[in-house]
Amino acid sequence: MKKKEEVTITFYAAECGEFHDFGEYTKCKTLEEAYKKYQKYCRTSANMCPAIEFSIHDPDSIYSDMEYPLPLSSKDRGDLELVPYYNEHPLVNEAIRQVEQLQKQQEKKKHRDVSR
Template sequence: MVSIRLVDDPPIYSEDKIQNPNDAVQLLLKEFDSVDRELFFVLNLKTNGQVINVNIASMGTLNSCILSPREIFKASILSNAASVILMHNHPSGDCTPSKQDVLMTKRLVACGELIGITVLDHVILGKETYLSMKEANMMPDGKKIYNEIAAENGVEYGKKPIPTISFYVAECMEFPSLGKVYQCRSLEQAVKRYRNLPEEMACMGNGIGFTIKDDDSIYSGEFDLVSANRLDVDIINSIPYYRDSPLVQKAIEDIKRLMPEVKIIEPVQHGVQNPKERKQAR
């Protein structure tokens, strides 16, 4: 069982604000004084630069640390950190970043960009010296990395994919595999195709459907628009996603305009009788 709760006054590791790499080094210098192996620390920061806490994410060997983004950001997420500073030591005294240091930093910057926790710097401690990857212009560009990943999936950084709608005509709406299905570029084309279906096909329950493509919705896929010459607005709007979708609502209005002959099933308002029901009641 896991419980997460909001604390009114969370503990602060240091009231001093981290304004540059030297501030971070001085804060943790004593922690590295006598160690003979690599230690990897994560400073979790508030938006104003105060250190919420310090997480020892990994304790390694003489020249390496095993790191996992999961362990790096676990405390950051639970601490509501706005940003982090990474710090580790080289017991050899040479603070030159290794190839592994550079690759791991790139990976962590990309992960931070994805979850909204900025990796401000990666500081490497040597013997009586340190190297700030930010000051050395070695910090990867998080947005650029994210853009490269997003480009592979056809998504622009910072923008959600825009939902799209397309239409099709099926000779049998309930079981499309029993007849032909025609993909259409527009609703106008779908209406024309529907009207040109042979009359003997009407008994199969032919109709017009729409397909929503939206990567953020579980309602992506096919749904009936017109079936057996009926437009059931009540059923469509019973699904909140379709009710709130401008694309679907425009399709409904366009069908009413393009096909005035279809029977419209509108939503029933509770407590309001239609004229036929009122006449029967008298």
């Protein structure tokens, strides 16, 4: 009996979210790593529309291993809603919650730095 493969998610940081060949495109070990690279790209290459992307690895899905932009907040789900598999996927929804937390932490850090 074949063991069912675990469904996983991988994150990428793209210096240019639309055209990956126009800059760095990095596979990251964690969402936190992808977010840090994304923040760097926002500072150094904002005109290239940096992005965080994800890929679900699910042998039972036609969407397996495709890369797709990760919304940076639950309010910004526009394109994600076009693909119900992604929009409803628990790993994607958890990643959106995590990136919202990372952004809140970044904002708090900025406010602390400004008030010094």
